[in-house]
Amino acid sequence: MQTNTPANYDVIIVGAGPAGLCFARELAGTGLKIAVIEKLSEKVLANPPQDGRDIALTHLSEKILRELDIWPRIPKSEISLLKEAKILNGASPYVLHFDCRETGKDTLGFMVSNHLIRKAAYETLADFSNIDLMTKVExxxxxxxxxxxxxxxxxxxxxxxxxVVAADSRFSTIRRNQGIPASMHDFSRVAIVCQMEHEKPHNETAFECFYYGQTLAILPLPGNKSSIIITLPAGASEEVLNMEKSMFNKDIQQRFENRLGKMKLIGKRYSYPLVAVYANKFVTTRFALIGDAAVGMHPVTAHGFNLGLRSAHTLADEIKTALNIGEDIGSSEMLERYQSKHRRISLPLYLATNAIVDLYTTEILPARIVRDTMLRLGNHVLPVKRAIMNLLTESHL
Ligand SMILES: Cc1cc2nc3c(=O)[nH]c(=O)nc-3n(C[C@H](O)[C@H](O)[C@H](O)COP(=O)(O)OP(=O)(O)OC[C@H]3O[C@@H](n4cnc5c(N)ncnc54)[C@H](O)[C@@H]3O)c2cc1C
Known part of the structure; x- marks a missing residue:
C-alpha cells in the first residue's frame, strides 16, 4: 500500500549550482541524509556547457576546493595563474599594480572556468550514498x-x-517564498563575457580598465587566451553582443589599445545583467541562504563564488559543530552563528564593491579626480595595497 508520508531528510538543498554542490560535498562525510534538488537535467550537471564565466579564485577557495576533492578533478591544463593585476583609469597613464612577488606567493589567485568547477563538484558526489540528487524537478x-x-x-x-538550504541564485524565488527581503542594486549595465585568443602573451597578468562609459577586464587563461568582460550600459550592449565577429575582434583590440596584439573571438559571447543582491538576513526558522542567494556580487572584484564557497564552508562547519555537541542541526543558535560569521565577512566586501563600481562608472569630474587619487593611494599607501593582496592570497579562515 502506498502512503503519503513525505520522504525524510536531514538537509534539503535547493539548487545544484556551484554553491549548492560544494555545500552538499562539505556535508557528504557526515552521514546526514541529504537531498539536492535541481531543475536542470543530470546530463547538464554531468557536463555543464561553457557559460562564459571564468572565475578568479582566491587561495582560500583553492584550499577549500582541494579539501573537498574538487580541485584535483579540474584538469591542471585548464587552471591558469594570476601573477599580476593592473588597474587603469580612463586615459590616465597611471596604473595601480599588484604583483604576487610582493606577497611571497607564486600567484595572486587562480582562473578556472565556471563549468569546470560545476563539473568537478558534481563528480565528487557520486561516491556518497547519503546524497540524493533529484534533477529535472523544480x-x-x-x-x-x-x-x-x-x-x-x-x-x-x-x-x-x-x-532547508537555498542555493537557487541571486534571483532566488525560495528566499522570497520564505519572506526574506533583499536589497538589490541594479547598475543598469550588462556584462558581456567571452574568451579570445591573442597574438602576444598575457604574462599571467589581469587588466581591469575603467574607461569612460564602459569597463573592460582581461583575465589570463591557459596559453595565449584570455577571458574578456565588457560592462556597458544596458542600452549599448546589444550592439556589441551582435557585432559581426571581425568587427568585434577589432573593437576589443582597440579598446585594449593593442596590448595583446591581434585578438580573435573563440566561441560565443554571453551576457549577464549586472544586479547586486544582499539578503536582509541569511537565516530564518530551519532555513538558510548560501551562495548568490545570500550575496550576489558585481563581478568587478571577482568575489561572487569565492564568497559563495565560503558561505557553504561556514554553514557546513556550524552544522558539524552542532552534530559534535549534540545540538539540533536546524536550531536557531546554529543558524545565528552562521549568519553572524558570513555577514561579517561579506558585508564590507559587498559595500566596497558597489562603491567601487559606482565611482568608476560615474563620469562627472570629481569622480574622475577621486579615482585617479585612489589609484595613486592604492600604489603608495602600503597598508591599502597589502590589505587587497592579503584578501586574495590568504588561505586561512
Ligand atoms: C560575468 C560574471 C563573472 C564572474 N566572475 C567571477 C569571478 O571571477 N570570481 C568569483 O568568485 N565569482 C565570479 N562570478 C560569480 C559566480 O559566477 C557566482 O557567484 C556563482 O556562479 C553563483 O553560484 P550559485 O550556486 O550560488 O548560483 P547559480 O550558479 O545561479 O546556481 C543556482 C542553481 O539553482 C537552480 N535553481 C534555481 N531555482 C531552482 C528551483 N526553484 N528548484 C530547483 N533548482 C533551482 C538553478 O538551475 C541553478 O543550477 C561571476 C559572475 C558573472 C555573471
Missing amino acids: VTSTATNSTSGIVRLANGKTLECSL
Whole structure:
C-alpha cells in the first residue's frame, strides 16, 4: 500500500549550482541524509556547457576546493595563474599594480572556468550514498516551522527535513517564498563575457580598465587566451553582443589599445545583467541562504563564488559543530552563528564593491579626480595595497 508520508531528510538543498554542490560535498562525510534538488537535467550537471564565466579564485577557495576533492578533478591544463593585476583609469597613464612577488606567493589567485568547477563538484558526489540528487524537478515552495521544513516539488512530491538550504541564485524565488527581503542594486549595465585568443602573451597578468562609459577586464587563461568582460550600459550592449565577429575582434583590440596584439573571438559571447543582491538576513526558522542567494556580487572584484564557497564552508562547519555537541542541526543558535560569521565577512566586501563600481562608472569630474587619487593611494599607501593582496592570497579562515 502506498502512503503519503513525505520522504525524510536531514538537509534539503535547493539548487545544484556551484554553491549548492560544494555545500552538499562539505556535508557528504557526515552521514546526514541529504537531498539536492535541481531543475536542470543530470546530463547538464554531468557536463555543464561553457557559460562564459571564468572565475578568479582566491587561495582560500583553492584550499577549500582541494579539501573537498574538487580541485584535483579540474584538469591542471585548464587552471591558469594570476601573477599580476593592473588597474587603469580612463586615459590616465597611471596604473595601480599588484604583483604576487610582493606577497611571497607564486600567484595572486587562480582562473578556472565556471563549468569546470560545476563539473568537478558534481563528480565528487557520486561516491556518497547519503546524497540524493533529484534533477529535472523544480522546487515550487518551502515552508518551515519550529520542528521541520517542508519542500514541495513541481512533480507533486513533498519532502520533509530538519533544515532547508537555498542555493537557487541571486534571483532566488525560495528566499522570497520564505519572506526574506533583499536589497538589490541594479547598475543598469550588462556584462558581456567571452574568451579570445591573442597574438602576444598575457604574462599571467589581469587588466581591469575603467574607461569612460564602459569597463573592460582581461583575465589570463591557459596559453595565449584570455577571458574578456565588457560592462556597458544596458542600452549599448546589444550592439556589441551582435557585432559581426571581425568587427568585434577589432573593437576589443582597440579598446585594449593593442596590448595583446591581434585578438580573435573563440566561441560565443554571453551576457549577464549586472544586479547586486544582499539578503536582509541569511537565516530564518530551519532555513538558510548560501551562495548568490545570500550575496550576489558585481563581478568587478571577482568575489561572487569565492564568497559563495565560503558561505557553504561556514554553514557546513556550524552544522558539524552542532552534530559534535549534540545540538539540533536546524536550531536557531546554529543558524545565528552562521549568519553572524558570513555577514561579517561579506558585508564590507559587498559595500566596497558597489562603491567601487559606482565611482568608476560615474563620469562627472570629481569622480574622475577621486579615482585617479585612489589609484595613486592604492600604489603608495602600503597598508591599502597589502590589505587587497592579503584578501586574495590568504588561505586561512
Ligand atoms: C560575468 C560574471 C563573472 C564572474 N566572475 C567571477 C569571478 O571571477 N570570481 C568569483 O568568485 N565569482 C565570479 N562570478 C560569480 C559566480 O559566477 C557566482 O557567484 C556563482 O556562479 C553563483 O553560484 P550559485 O550556486 O550560488 O548560483 P547559480 O550558479 O545561479 O546556481 C543556482 C542553481 O539553482 C537552480 N535553481 C534555481 N531555482 C531552482 C528551483 N526553484 N528548484 C530547483 N533548482 C533551482 C538553478 O538551475 C541553478 O543550477 C561571476 C559572475 C558573472 C555573471
